[in-house]
Amino acid sequence: MAKQGVDDYKYVGKEKFRIDKFDSADTGEFTDRAEAVDEFVHNLLKINKLQQKLYAERKEGVIFVFQAMDAAGKDGVIRTVCNTLSPHGGREYCFKVPSSEESSHDYLWRFWSAMPARGNISIFNRSYYEDVLVGKVHKLWENQILPDRMRKTDIIKQRYEQIKNFEKYLYDTGTRVIKIFLNVSKEEQARRFISRIDTEKKNWKISSGDIKERKFWDDYMEAFETMVNETSTEVNPWYVVPADHKWYARLTVSRIVLKTLEEIDPQWPVISDEELEAVQEYRKELAASLPGEYLPPVPQLPEFANPGILAAEIVENEERAKIVEKTERRKARGFRAVEELLENSPSIGSLDAIIEAIAEARDTETEFESK
Numbered sequence: 001m002a003k004q005g006v007d008d009y010k011y012v013g014k015e016k017f018r019i020d021k022f023d024s025a026d027t028g029e030f031t032d033r034a035e036a037v038d039e040f041v042h043n044l045l046k047i048n049k050l051q052q053k054l055y056a057e058r059k060e061g062v063i064f065v066f067q068a069m070d071a072a073g074k075d076g077v078i079r080t081v082c083n084t085l086s087p088h089g090g091r092e093y094c095f096k097v098p099s100s101e102e103s104s105h106d107y108l109w110r111f112w113s114a115m116p117a118r119g120n121i122s123i124f125n126r127s128y129y130e131d132v133l134v135g136k137v138h139k140l141w142e143n144q145i146l147p148d149r150m151r152k153t154d155i156i157k158q159r160y161e162q163i164k165n166f167e168k169y170l171y172d173t174g175t176r177v178i179k180i181f182l183n184v185s186k187e188e189q190a191r192r193f194i195s196r197i198d199t200e201k202k203n204w205k206i207s208s209g210d211i212k213e214r215k216f217w218d219d220y221m222e223a224f225e226t227m228v229n230e231t232s233t234e235v236n237p238w239y240v241v242p243a244d245h246k247w248y249a250r251l252t253v254s255r256i257v258l259k260t261l262e263e264i265d266p267q268w269p270v271i272s273d274e275e276l277e278a279v280q281e282y283r284k285e286l287a288a289s290l291p292g293e294y295l296p297p298v299p300q301l302p303e304f305a306n307p308g309i310l311a312a313e314i315v316e317n318e319e320r321a322k323i324v325e326k327t328e329r330r331k332a333r334g335f336r337a338v339e340e341l342l343e344n345s346p347s348i349g350s351l352d353a354i355i356e357a358i359a360e361a362r363d364t365e366t367e368f369e370s371k
């Protein structure tokens, strides 16, 4: 099969998106998740490095918008892929049913405070697109107090136009908006709901509201399809991601995030020759103030701060893993799970196992520290 890149899932307003023709069980060029682990891990690492440059350069802001039906895996994608982003320059915003204050304003009002500064990334977990999804399906404006002139227009049609203009404005003023629709099938949603009901630790995720919304499935599909067709543009595209296989959705989103950052192509800021000369003088002073000779630091893995990055670094560089194994073994008594993992590291099979083990180790550390 020809290699499938993210461009196959990208809509820019030219080709029509047909939801009934879309294969949400697609796994691209892969037959099995194990084949994709290596790329996923490396994508995370590249994303992390590019974000540092984006932040340092402070030239362009990015918003990744996530929309999906319930149980499509939005939260899992954000947790695994965006976990790689440093909270320093990246933040997630979850948009729920608007509060009474929010609904007393225009529907875009509540998004202004979530706008990324240039150099930052905002993750929108749901967004103003709800106003052309749930808002459209349930005709929510009918319950609002609005001027008569608004009722004489096609409110939803106007919103598509307003959203396109809003996003164009953001693009023109330094912020890219990249939109991701995780498209899960109705059958797969049923399976995931059943699993949420059957599994005690997933019970909290199921709500009667989700089950009610499922009854409007066809209306939602129409709303998603129209949304993609009406609001995709060259600079603010929609990506429709097959979401029946969580691993493939996560891989694809990692590709989209990576591609976006590669297109922005951030560069480390360069300091002037004069400044460089001045700091060289300062460096001499600092070195002279030290008791012995200054030795450059031995390359280290990042502290156990981010399981995704750590996992990526382990795969990237076995040598570094060995350094950590030696030093961390002594330092951190609580990291038994990581130790075990590193002992088996030449054949790291599953990213989930690494992430879970490290998360477990981090809990142990917290407990250890709090005692």
Ligand code: ATP
Pocket: 070, 075, 095, 096, 097, 098, 125, 126, 127, 130, 131, 134, 135, 140, 205
């Ligand atoms: P979780 O994975 O925790 O269920 P979620 O994003 O589904 O995350 P919920 O609190 O279950 O969070 O749902 C948020 C709800 O808010 C959704 O049903 C969504 O349709 C609704 N919502 C968001 N924006 C609007 C809006 N502008 N108007 C009406 N409803 C909205």
Ligand code: MG
Pocket: 070, 210
């Ligand atoms: Mg929900």
